[in-house]
Amino acid sequence: MKIEPQALLRFAITAVVVIVALVLCRALWNHYMYSPWTRDGRVRAEVVRIAPDVAGLVTRVPVVDNQEVKKGDVLFEVDPQRYHIALAQAEANLESAKASARAAGANIDAVLASAAARKAEFDMRQQQAQRRQALADVVPVEDRTNAKSAANTALAVWQQAQASGHQASAAREQAEAAVVQAQVAVDRAKLDVERTEVRAPVDGYVTNLDVRVGDFAATGSPRMALIDRHSFYLFGYFEETKLPRVRVGDPVDIRLMSGGVRLKGHITGIARGITDRDNPPGRDLLADVNPTFNWVRLAQRVPVRIAIEESSVPKDVVLAAGMTASIEVQPRRVLDRGEQAQPSP
Numbered sequence: 001m002k003i004e005p006q007a008l009l010r011f012a013i014t015a016v017v018v019i020v021a022l023v024l025c026r027a028l029w030n031h032y033m034y035s036p037w038t039r040d041g042r043v044r045a046e047v048v049r050i051a052p053d054v055a056g057l058v059t060r061v062p063v064v065d066n067q068e069v070k071k072g073d074v075l076f077e078v079d080p081q082r083y084h085i086a087l088a089q090a091e092a093n094l095e096s097a098k099a100s101a102r103a104a105g106a107n108i109d110a111v112l113a114s115a116a117a118r119k120a121e122f123d124m125r126q127q128q129a130q131r132r133q134a135l136a137d138v139v140p141v142e143d144r145t146n147a148k149s150a151a152n153t154a155l156a157v158w159q160q161a162q163a164s165g166h167q168a169s170a171a172r173e174q175a176e177a178a179v180v181q182a183q184v185a186v187d188r189a190k191l192d193v194e195r196t197e198v199r200a201p202v203d204g205y206v207t208n209l210d211v212r213v214g215d216f217a218a219t220g221s222p223r224m225a226l227i228d229r230h231s232f233y234l235f236g237y238f239e240e241t242k243l244p245r246v247r248v249g250d251p252v253d254i255r256l257m258s259g260g261v262r263l264k265g266h267i268t269g270i271a272r273g274i275t276d277r278d279n280p281p282g283r284d285l286l287a288d289v290n291p292t293f294n295w296v297r298l299a300q301r302v303p304v305r306i307a308i309e310e311s312s313v314p315k316d317v318v319l320a321a322g323m324t325a326s327i328e329v330q331p332r333r334v335l336d337r338g339e340q341a342q343p344s345p
Helices: 003-036 081-134 141-195 240-245
Strands: 037-044 047-050 056-059 074-078 197-199 205-207 222-228 234-238 252-254 262-270 301-308 324-328
Touching: 037 301, 074 222, 074 324, 081 141, 141 197, 234 240, 234 262, 234 324, 240 301
Parallel strands: none
Antiparallel strands: 037 234, 037 324, 047 222, 056 074, 074 197, 205 222, 234 301, 252 262, 252 324, 262 301
8 A cells, every 4th residue: 555645744744733732732731730820919018007196186187198108207196285284294393303302402411410410419428428437536426427328318319310311311312213203204295295296107108098187086096007118019829739839039020910010029938828718627626527528629829928129110100009910930940059049041
């Protein structure tokens, strides 16, 4: 049987096409199943909940919703009048405490001077008693007794003066402690006055502005959200089949769904756990295992945190938390120990 050349050529072309198709299908399957990429990327950012440190009526709101602010800019102001009054009262208490401390200092000086005089009086009486005792043959007994009694009386007066000095020292220390307490009250009152102006702790964007002039702002109650402009990052939810090719430090290509803008980044962390929906805890804290099992199992998605390189973000691009993006990881080539890993081409 003779095979015609044209038939052989057709068979060869068909075989080549089938082989190429199989190779392409295999490559597409590997790329879809195992290549480290995902279209499920979400832009996130650190959100600062702005709450006043002091309570009062809001008297000024110099910002508007979605406004960009710098660190230290005033976001809103609480009525400072009562806090100025409290500061004046604290300063008056401080001056009173200082005056009491000065009076206590003057009192202790007087008490110490009196104690010194009583000490001199005792020394004199003691010496007189000793001289009369030494001249017992000449000095009558009554005079010697009187001199000894006078010395004992002077000793008691001196000891009383010493006790008064200790009491005066304690009073002065108490007055000095009162000065310290009054100074602390003044510092706190000044801090309260300063905190009546609620300022931005970071550079960012005002979001969810929920405060108006005339509102009452309670201490610790958040009234607006401030998105830190330097904290934008992404969470890419990668299928578990793709995690073996994902490593911390790998460079990442990011494509925002908003306009298809391309950004650069790198992986900073991989989540170590996700919720197991098929095994919730039971009422007795025992495993509640589902008795049914689906043979078709979908790959779980694990969050991977990605840092965005700020230098790659165009100035006219608006980043907002919640945006979606496609993420493609450029796995680094694993080298021997001591060599530096390089991105794969």
